[in-house]
Amino acid sequence: MNDMTPVAKTTTIKDWESDQEVRWCPGCGDYAILKAVQRTMPEIGATPEKTVFVSGIGCSSRFPYYMETYGFHTIHGRAPAIATGVKLANPELDVWIITGDGDALSIGGNHTMHILRRNLDCQILLFNNEIYGLTKGQYSPTSRVGTRSPSTPFGSVDRPASPCSFALGSGARFVARGIDVHKNLAAVLKAAHAHKGASFVEIYQNCIVYNDEVFAAFTEKAKAQVNQIWLENGEPMLFAGGTMGLKLNAKELRLEIVNVENGNWEAAGVIRHDQTNKGIAQMLIDMEIENGFPVALGVIFNHPRPTFERAVTDQNRAAAEGKTPDLQKLVAKGQTWQVEKQPHEI
């Protein structure tokens, strides 16, 4: 993520702020994400009129109103389907989807799966706060077992979905993670934008009202170093200030934590991050603090494949090639017969 290429700075952050008053709860993680996106847009050389933000329903889905771009705040769970129509109708548009854990994985799980397997060129930012905020705090499909909420006063009993695991399983070619207030989020967004295809980004977002500090185990300053590992393609997978790393136990096909002494990671058996390795990506996604692992962050998987809208437009063009549209011919197609005059009356 050491992006050294100069970027066209034709816009500034101000150009990306709409005139609408931002109405999230004070202290909401969404503010930080909005700023990170607005800051990223000039750096990637995006053009406001060619940019479309599409969202579903939920706190996060108010996002498009605050971007000075084209925007469509749609219905619950359906943003990927709407975005698919937008992109197929005009592949030149730069499409961003803003969604949440309930929007993308509960009511809209089906569309999330299909946009990923089709690989529509777009960025999907899933704000995961592990709670239903807009409806006042019910547990969500990513809430951990035992989450107490108005609808689960004795604690939730169903196991949570893992957004990145779902994405990878659905055939996503780009899977990344970020944290709302972390400085690295902008770099993750840039990488997502640079990837041609469906880029899936899970952003851990703190809901200050209904689920405050749910991610504290790895976002709190004191715990961040040992409980976060930021991945960089081609670089050794190190954390805790370089004193610990990830090693592949090839025999049992699982990752292990090893101590790294004096920066000698090779001797410790730490492996480099290969962002095209889907098997390792799955292991990274599955790492959990409860099992003593750090949370994998940054670009976990990035292995581009041809995009859906390209395949559709190519096929449309090929199918239409050499054919001249002629409505009159079209309506007269098939077996026809001529009635010359009124036949005899009976």
Added chain:
Amino acid sequence: MATAAHQLTPQEASAQPPAENVVVRFAGDSGDGMQLTGGQFTLSTALAGNDLATFPDFPAEIRAPQGTTFGVSAFQINFGSTDIDTAGDAPDVLIAMNPAALKVNVSSLKDGGLIIADEGEFGARNLAKAGYDTNPLEDDSLGRWQLLSFNISQLTLEAVKPFGLGNKEALRCKNMWTLGLALWMFDRDRQPIVDWLKAKFAKAPTLAEANIAALNAGHAYGETAELSGFLKQHHISAAPAEPGLYRTVTGAESISLGLVAGTQLANVPMFFGGYPITPASAILHHLSRLKEYDVTTFQAEDEIAAIASAIGASYAGSLGVTSSSGPGIALKGEAMGLAIMTELPLVIVNSQRGGPSTGLPTKTEQSDLYQAVYGRNGDAPMPVLAARSPADAFDCAIEAVRLATQFMTPVMLLTDGYIANAAEPWRVPDMSRYAPFPVQYLETVPEGGFKAYARDDKLARPWVKPGTPGLLHRIGGIEKANGTGNIDYSPSNHQLMTDLRADKVLGIADHIPEQEVTLGESKGKLAVVGWGSTYGPIHQAVRRQRMKGRDVHHIHVRHIWPLPRNLGDLLRSYDKIIVPEMNTGQFKTVLRDQYLVDARPLNKVSGQPFRISEIEAAIESALS
């Protein structure tokens, strides 16, 4: 090309007066190829210049268990030398390929009608499956009808013997043998079928030859018949028709063609988002082959994604179109509300089928009218059109595109399983006679500044394509401030916007034709008011009753919402009104609500179209 005019030979003219029309029903196992046989007979009939109407009636199961009554597939065709509007009431001829087909269909055969049965299939096992204790071909139970039974299976096997097919493959040619016999009976040309078989089996010439041999054998059987006394050749003269070029068309075809024509006239690319559902899938199939007309088709993951992608495409500047049947339309309801709220153009085609729930997937019904006019959350007005026949569906589809793009609104086009599947002759339209209605995207900031919800004299808001500089804006399902389109929950604004959305749609009434009387005069004793595919039986019933001197008139409504401006006054000029519908009285309720008229229902929800006689009976009882 054949010519429709046929000169009667003196022998023909004197031998027997030609029948006006004949109704033939082919019935067999769903694997027997009855729909194929019927379809090809339809083609040959159209080529002979007869007017015709067909009614395919098939089971929901792809391959229901062989020989059972619920696996029976039938295809009925009514053809003749007068205008044909319906598939006919009672068949004159029933071709029954097995005992189950006979059992299911024989009771609808006219008294004295002809049964042709394949006795090779009337073995003990098949008889038991159909629930016959004794063989109906051998007892007296079919005495009301003429019966002709011979071993079609055996005759087919012999005919195709030279081609060395396996027993199963050889028996598949039975339907062509039967078709050959039917072609002979009604003096039809075999050549178009021969050409079609050669094209169909281009990669398997042996199969083509075997099927042609079966066809010829069936034809020859009729001609040489030792049974000539029974099997008379019928000749049906060509029907009088407006001069012009004709083809046959099904509703699914004509809707697809109309949508293409409409988007071309509007000069807008078409995006079609669909999800397979009976009986609407055929529209997706047709459109997916028409890429050169700027058509993109997308088979979505579900009904909701199908309409949602269409809305996304409309937002991006294409005309989004989606199509489904009742259950799928129900799933699309929330998204329709979004299109209404964001005031985007969209066409939704509903090929109605029997409901509720999964209901009768392959049977026809008109029971989604409430769903179309009222079936969304909130006050969500939407224009609704209804096609009355396969040919009419072409113009309705163009009209739907016109209203959607001119008024920035979703529009629902109602058709039904009967229209979608049925075929009728269609005079090929002269496309130069359709006036274009090109869409105008807003591309520059207008005087006084850009407002996403500014309105023109039709109350339509501007259509702005993302990608246009200077016109950045956000839309969504939350209530919008009139003008700016910013979020606005204020009470006065919601009242205003609710009224504006309703007024915009009601205002369409100023831009559609006034209601005409389809048959009869604009006042009188009785009006029979219909919509959709009841057109045929209502029209014929009213015609027959008028020939008997009765004061009855037919009004058929295309614009279900908003209704034509003059409809209320027109209805009030009759003493009585009856509304035949294939539901429990939905349009009747709308008419009563809108005009406080005493519209009386005539309802049928059996999954079968009305019979002419049923409507005639209702007319007679209303006038007695």
